[in-house]
Amino acid sequence: MKSTEDKLNHVMVEFYEKLSSWEQAVVKDKGYSLPLVHTVEILGGHGPMRMKELAEKIGVTTGTLTVQIDKMVNLELVTRKPHESDRRSILVELTSQGHELYEEHDALHLQLTGELTAKFSDEERAQFLNFLQRVNAEF
Amino acid sequence: MKSTEDKLNHVMVEFYEKLSSWEQAVVKDKGYSLPLVHTVEILGGHGPMRMKELAEKIGVTTGTLTVQIDKMVNLELVTRKPHESDRRSILVELTSQGHELYEEHDALHLQLTGELTAKFSDEERAQFLNFLQRVNAEF
DNA sequence: ATAAGTACTTTGATGTTCAAAGTATATTGC
DNA sequence: GCAATATACTTTGAACATCAAAGTACTTAT
Secondary structure, eight states, X not given: OOOHHHHHHHHHHHHHHHHHHHHHHHHHHHTOOHHHHHHHHHHHHHOSXXXXXXXXXXXXXXXXXXXHHHHHHHTTSEEEEXXXXXXXXXXXXXXXXXXHHHHHHHHXXXXXHHHHTTTOOHHHHHHHHHHHHHHHXXX | OOOHHHHHHHHHHHHHHHHHHHHHHHXXXXXXXXXXXXXXXXXXXXOSEEHHHHHHHHTSOHHHHHHHHHHHHHTTSEEEEEOSSOTTOEEEEEOHHHHHHHHHHHHHHHHHHHHHTTTXXXXXXXXXXXXXXXXXXXX
């Protein structure tokens, strides 16, 4: 007999994998690359960010990120602006177009969330939210 | 004021992103590529699978998967075996070495799960499990 | 001041991915 | 049962992503 922890582990992985597939399908559909949308998603959620920080969140080297951001600047999705107190650093910021893409993508996520928790009561939704908040806080 | 649905959406995305970073860090540490470990993870969780099915789960074309599986066959992590009823199809199956890698990786996940839910009561863990099962079922 | 450290970019090599065309098998409609 | 169509996988060549290492510019520590 498997423990609750074991089962919890596997449903978490399963959830991760399904979300991952979903994201991939949605992104391909829009004609953007996964790293590009991922970058938009992070910038939209966190606001302007330094290259270093952004690279860590995405999980690539800064070298890789530089070329990624170059492309996104050309597409007018982001701009680089100087960091006010550290002139080595650069802040990457969504343009209004970038923000639009973020909102559009976020709306799809919201729709998915609605579908996934359609059978939840309001109380259950609130509990689920609470659990996820606590889990995220531990990461 | 943001709705519960909105917040739920964002904590779900946050959870996904954190898990994604964690996975990336763990995998790089082991010297395997992300797609390789992802493949092992899926095969370990679901058992032997057809190329088509596996490609869909991972979110790549079958062409990409063929070369991925070629590599993994060379590393002796998986084998190809004929599908019993459809001779066009091929089943990809973990070798004992592949299964070992799966177990090893799964143990890391289990440890993470333990850490993330360390402050949960048994009842809360059970509820969380229930929620995730229901969410996964809707996907 | 000088040295060491940090943030970013550039570059060349390697690895990943795709789309399209190819082969083999299965299914459908006549 | 036979042709036509569909499906499962592989191969190939080109496009893209990624890294490590070296380079530039700035900052911090001694």
